Amino acid sequence: MSADQTLAFDPDCHIFTPCGFPAPGLHTFLYEPIATVGGFEFTKPMLLALLSSLAVIGFFWAAFAKPKLVPGKVQMIGEAGYDFVRRGIVYEIIGKKDGEKYVPLMVSLFFFVWIMNLWSIIPLAQFPVTSLIAFPAGLALMVYVLWVGLTFKKHGFAGGWKNILGYDKSLGAILPLIMLLEFFSNLIIRPFTHAVRLFANMFAGHLLIVMFSLATWYLMNGLGFVYAGASFVMVLVMTAFELFIQAVQAYVFVLLASSYIQGALSEHH
Amino acid sequence: MNALFLAAAEEPQNPLLPHLDELVIGLIAFAIVFGFLAKKLLPNINKVLDERREAIEGGIEKAESAQIEAQSVLEQYKAQLAEARHEAARLRQEAQEQGAAIIAEMKAEGQRQREEIVAAGHAQIEADRKAAAAALRQDVGKLATDLAGKLVGESLEDVARQSRTIDRFLDELEEKAEAAR
Numbered sequence: 001m002s003a004d005q006t007l008a009f010d011p012d013c014h015i016f017t018p019c020g021f022p023a024p025g026l027h028t029f030l031y032e033p034i035a036t037v038g039g040f041e042f043t044k045p046m047l048l049a050l051l052s053s054l055a056v057i058g059f060f061w062a063a064f065a066k067p068k069l070v071p072g073k074v075q076m077i078g079e080a081g082y083d084f085v086r087r088g089i090v091y092e093i094i095g096k097k098d099g100e101k102y103v104p105l106m107v108s109l110f111f112f113v114w115i116m117n118l119w120s121i122i123p124l125a126q127f128p129v130t131s132l133i134a135f136p137a138g139l140a141l142m143v144y145v146l147w148v149g150l151t152f153k154k155h156g157f158a159g160g161w162k163n164i165l166g167y168d169k170s171l172g173a174i175l176p177l178i179m180l181l182e183f184f185s186n187l188i189i190r191p192f193t194h195a196v197r198l199f200a201n202m203f204a205g206h207l208l209i210v211m212f213s214l215a216t217w218y219l220m221n222g223l224g225f226v227y228a229g230a231s232f233v234m235v236l237v238m239t240a241f242e243l244f245i246q247a248v249q250a251y252v253f254v255l256l257a258s259s260y261i262q263g264a265l266s267e268h269h
Numbered sequence: 270m271n272a273l274f275l276a277a278a279e280e281p282q283n284p285l286l287p288h289l290d291e292l293v294i295g296l297i298a299f300a301i302v303f304g305f306l307a308k309k310l311l312p313n314i315n316k317v318l319d320e321r322r323e324a325i326e327g328g329i330e331k332a333e334s335a336q337i338e339a340q341s342v343l344e345q346y347k348a349q350l351a352e353a354r355h356e357a358a359r360l361r362q363e364a365q366e367q368g369a370a371i372i373a374e375m376k377a378e379g380q381r382q383r384e385e386i387v388a389a390g391h392a393q394i395e396a397d398r399k400a401a402a403a404a405l406r407q408d409v410g411k412l413a414t415d416l417a418g419k420l421v422g423e424s425l426e427d428v429a430r431q432s433r434t435i436d437r438f439l440d441e442l443e444e445k446a447e448a449a450r
Contacts, residue, residue, distance in 0.1 A: 026284055046291060049298040057305045064310040067317035069324060075314075082314060104307035112302045133284060134291035139299060141292075196285070203284065 014221035021218055024210040029131060029203070048129045052115040056108070085110045085254065093258035098265050102258070105146075109139065110254040113198065117246035120206055121239050128246070131202040133195065136253070140195035143257040148187075150264040163264070194256055201249045205242045212238060410435040 013019040033041035063078025071079060085107045090099040116135060120128035130136050152160035161167070164186050165179040212234040219228035414431055 029284065040290060043291075046294045049295050053298040053301045056302050060306060060310045064314040067314050069317060069321050079314065079318070082311070104311045105303065107311065108299065108303040108306045112299050129295075132288070132291055134287035134289075135295040137287040138292040138295040142296065142299070
């Protein structure tokens with residue numbers, strides 16, 4: 001690949017030249033395939049997704065493959081992360097008794113999503129995989145199938161519908177309206193918001209970092225260097241902020257997944 | 270701003286429409302993570318966490334039992350010590366009493382012996398005095414009779430009269446001695 005292909009913009013383009021600002025946009029999130037295998041286009045985000053798996057497994061392998069009663073450093077960090085999701089999210093939301101079964105799922109989800117987000121600020125990768133809707137959508141779909149399935153398994157067909165639609169006789173005349181709202185809210189909007197919340201945060205964050213990075217480069221000409229400095233400070237600020245948002249969004253994604261499962265298992269929600 | 274964007278050739282589509290291939294790859298990547306964590310790594314650590322909790326609880330139990338044992342041993346020692354003190358006090362008391370009794374006995378015995386000796390001494394003196402008095406009476410009577418016989422020139426043969434006279438004389442002497450006392 002030549003330089004102009006990998007950078008996706010003209011490196012000679014600066015302010016005070018007859019060249020406009022190469023603003024980032026939707027195209028920032030599109031990648032040429034690295035390789036094409038039998039018509040299947042393998043792209044950088046896919047590679048990063050698989051590397052995320054490798055990173056998560058690699059870390060937990062180092063931490064938990066041969067766990068010791070008196071933990072080493074890596075095991076201690078692993079235990080802290082494991083305990084954070086287990087006690088901090090699953091036990092808190094679903095409860096210890098019902099939740100224990102879903103701990104592995106939630107731990108996997110949290111660290112997988114977090115690492116996929118984290119690529120955003122890692123040199124060379126510099127792309128949050130979750131800023132492509134397909135990745136959060138896949139995970140949200142999985143959680144959706146799980147909680148809907150659990151609802152019907154736990155409450156039976158009629159009971160499951162009652163649970164999902166918030167059936168409550170005391171509501172009287174407005175019950176049909178509530179049921180309609182609940183239907184849309186729980187079955188249609190919920191999986192959408194679950195995926196989009198993560199996607200949109202990562203999408204916007206990445207866009208901002210790319211925008212300030214491009215601007216820093218673009219402004220490096222004559223008087224523009226002053227503005228470039230300000231823009232570069234923004235890159236640093238946004239990078240630090242993203243580091244925070246990445247963890248928060250992974251946390252929120254798992255928190256919501258837990259609360260959906262809790263709703264499926266409880267009598268009323 | 271022309272045409273150096275990588276993706277410019279492709280028409281950017283709605284970002285909310287997921288690509289099926291990415292979705293599949295994402296789910297596969299997650300399935301790999303979930304498989305490793307759920308089947309191997311998390312059970313591993315759960316086992317160790319349980320073992321650790323048991324070890325800690327066991328340690329606490331051991332410490333508790335040791336403490337209880339130490340407490341009971343301490344109480345036992347205290348009880349033994351108190352008993353020993355009591356015994357010592359009792360023995361001392363007994364010894365004191367015995368000592369006092371022995372001293373009292375010895376005193377009584379000494380007193381008794383002293384009195385016996387004194388009494389024996391008195392009796393002996395009395396007997397000696399009587400013997401001396403008897404002997405003296407005889408000797409004095411004889412001497413006086415001899416003397417008187419020589420003086421008056423007559424033989425006082427009548428023993429009974431002699432004896433009566435001497436006795437009267439001696440009695441007078443004794444009365445005089447009594448009166449002089």
